Amino acid sequence: MTVKLLRRHTFSDEKGSLSVVIIGLFLITVASLMVMTDVATVLVAKRSLAQATEAAAQRGVHSLNTSAYYTGKGTMLTAPLALLTNRDHAPIPIDCNRAVLDVILELHNWSNDQGSLKRRELQGLVLTDLQCDGTSLEVSTYAEIKFPFVVPFSTMNSANLTSTVGATNQVRDGFYLFGVRLY
Known part of the structure; x- marks a missing residue:
């Protein structure tokens, strides 16, 4: 019985301030906001x-290989016959040498752009891989970003990002008159 009274007496006699708890919760909140901003x-x-x-x-992919595209036996009836027989169109050929140059130029434009599309945290766009088989194109890029805040209790201040995209051109079926699709 004396032990119970002693415990009750100890807890009811606590003196202190909530300032330490409030400051601790504030620091945890600020650290969490920093991490969320980085994410x-x-x-x-x-x-x-x-x-x-x-x-x-x-x-x-819009680098057309004109010598391959305009060869073959195409007549006025080629497109209507392909439409009637549900035959697939031949893939649109890509000039791979020109495509490499166009990809590099576009990435250079994005690297030097100060507009709203490019984030200022991206340090530089690097072309890591480009695959072209004549009808499709696969582009891989790499960039390093700088965090706005250093993560608390860590020395991590940047991250590496990669992106890979594939593209191809396709012929859309239909009847076009002066660039306007009628069917």
């Missing part, structure tokens, strides 16, 4: 890198 920066920068890689792939 959001990574997500937005990843999206920006994917957009840059997609733009480079689209620009590269």
Whole structure:
């Protein structure tokens, strides 16, 4: 019985301040906000890198190999017969040498752009791989981003992001008159 009274007496006699607890919770909240800001920066920068890689792939895939595209026995009846027989169109050929140059130019434009599409955290876009088989194109890029805040209790101040995009051109079926699709 004396032990119970002693315990009750100890707990009811506590003196102190909540300031230490409040300051601790404030520091935890600030540290959490810093980490969330860094994570959001990574997500937005990843999206920006994917957009840059997609733009480079689209620009590269539009490099038409005119000598391969305009060869063959095409007549006025080739397109209507292909439409009636449900025959697939031949893939649109890509000039791979020109595509490499176009991809590099587009990535250079994105690296030097100060507009709203490119995040300022992206330090530089690097072309890591480009595969071209004549009908499709695959572009891989790499970029390093700097965090706005250094993560508490860590020395990590940057992250490496990669993006890979594939693209190809396809013929759309239909009847076009002066660039306007009628069917």
